[in-house]
Amino acid sequence: MSLSLLSSMREREKEKDGLEQCQIKEYFKVVSDDLRSHSDECLLAVKQGSAQVETLLKHIVGQRTLSKIFRLCDPVEKTVDNPLDVSNLFETLAGNFAGVAQYNKDNRIGKSSKSANITIDTLCDIMTNQTIGPQVRRLAAVNDLLLNAYDQECLDYKYNTMIDAMRNVSWDSEVSEGGRQWTYQTCTEFGFFQTSTYKPQIFGDRFPIDFFVQQCTDIFGARYNMTFLNKAIERTNTLYGALNIEVSNVVFVQGSVDPWHALGITKTINQGAPAIYIKGTAHCANMYPRSAKDLPQLKAARVEIQQLIGSWLDL
Incomplete structure (x- = not known):
């Protein structure tokens, strides 16, 4: 074996190790466990609904259906060829469940009265309600609930719109409340990206680690790539001792x-x-x-x- 080939293999192995340390694959495993705590039926309905979204994306009639039932700000039939837009759509729909699970039954002061009573049980009651229709329609009903709770007219899933918002450094921007700061930390210190890598995945596999590293470079600059992130994570673990x-x-x-x-x-x-x-x-x-x-x-x-x-x- 040539030295150049051996070096290339080592680099690929290092990159693979880097991919593992950048993400928290177990995040959505816990979300899945949370849904299962309500019922196996809820977990299965979410998985089936996500699969139906994939199927509908494959043809124009299905794409138009998705645009309508999920109240998409931009018709998905016009963006379906952009993998970043599709990844962001899936990550956003998964986030509907992750956000509720993460703050399930909390007692935060100042929390919107519209969202205060939305819990895992609330979402699962929707997902197991067969009168709503097929599972994809139930996913859309969950989406409706959360859009209304946060006074949003439509679901903005466009990747470039998200990136533009994250680039906004003004004090009165929405992301100045913590979104940009947190993202910068993930891109420069520890990763912790909540990816779709865990198997079996009930939310599809459209938002892997590369999707999040792409955000780092698009928001903060080309130097914030996987190589940079791997070194940053190694430094953080060295400074703070990781789990030790x-x-x-x-x-x-x-x-x-x-x-x-x-x-x-x-x-x-x-x-x-x-x-x-x-x-x-x-x-x-x-x-x-x-x-x-x-x-x-x-x-x-x-x-x-x-x-x-x-x-x-x-x-």
Whole structure:
């Protein structure tokens, strides 16, 4: 074997390893588990609905149907040849479920009254309601619910529209509230892209890691490519210790419903860095105001966290 061929193979292996460390494949696995917690029927309906979207995209009548039932701002029949637009459509439809799962039954102050009561159960009740029609129609009904909750007239799935919005650096832009900052961190520190790579995938496979790295280069510049990202992730893991982090007086809190817990520390590292895993709760549930509906394990976790921090502060 020639040295050039051997070097090329090594580079491909390094790139493959880089692809693995850039993404959190388990994110949508947890979303799937969350839907299954309602019923296997819900999980299957979402999978079948996603497959029906793929089928409808293959012909003009189906494309027009998708444009209508999903209230697309731009007819998909005019953009179907753009793979980035199609990827963004699938990622957006999957995000309808991911966003609700991540913040399921939270108690955030200031949360819109229209979206406050939308939970995993709400979405699954729609997805298992056969009177709505085939599964793709039920996906569209979920989409309708969320568009209305956030006062949006149509679903804007165009890739370039998203990129233009993310490039906006003005303080009064929508992305200035955290979207651009978070994206910059993912592109320069740790990846954490929520890809469609996990198998079996119920939302299709249209938004793999390349889709997200493309966003990095399109938003921030050509240097923010896969090579740059791999080096950035290696640096971050070296600085902070990855999952072997050496810290004390830190409590790691995770909720079983939160898709991000798949990436978190759920087992105690040492006596000075305990982990608390709260079954049945979603993202940052312990940090939101108390509610009469709080689960007993959430109430207990808050007490434990308070006692830990109090002991560290010697209160």
